[in-house]
Amino acid sequence: MLKVTSDTIPGREIEETLGVVVANAVRARHVGRDILAGLKNIVGGEIGAYQHLLKESREEAITRVEADAAAMGADAIVAMRMATSSITQGASEVLVYGTAVKLRPE
Numbered sequence: 001m002l003k004v005t006s007d008t009i010p011g012r013e014i015e016e017t018l019g020v021v022v023a024n025a026v027r028a029r030h031v032g033r034d035i036l037a038g039l040k041n042i043v044g045g046e047i048g049a050y051q052h053l054l055k056e057s058r059e060e061a062i063t064r065v066e067a068d069a070a071a072m073g074a075d076a077i078v079a080m081r082m083a084t085s086s087i088t089q090g091a092s093e094v095l096v097y098g099t100a101v102k103l104r105p106e
Contacts, residue, residue: 001066002076002103009076009103016102018072023064025057028091057094058082065096074100 002009061082069077080098087093
């Protein structure tokens with residue numbers, strides 16, 4: 001599945017627009033990660049546990065949006081975007097969305 005943040009795919013022509021695809025992943029923090037993050041706040045530096053958590057969430061949301069696009073018969077997703085938000089204290093959402101399209105055969 002081709003995925004691009006642009007509205008077009010260089011060298012390819014969009015034959016049909018199938019519709020918007022949206023997927024999300026919501027993850028909660030772990031108490032152990034919170035303790036380590038609190039210590040990092042004191043001494044400074046990157047919080048690897050949270051980076052890993054967000055990476056997993058992004059990958060899961062991308063996998064879900066690809067599956068939705070494939071179910072629609074799409075070859076690609078254009079104008080793909082990602083957003084992150086806090087759902088509640090201790091839980092974050094990664095949202096992925098874009099436009100599923102069918103490409104003209106090469």
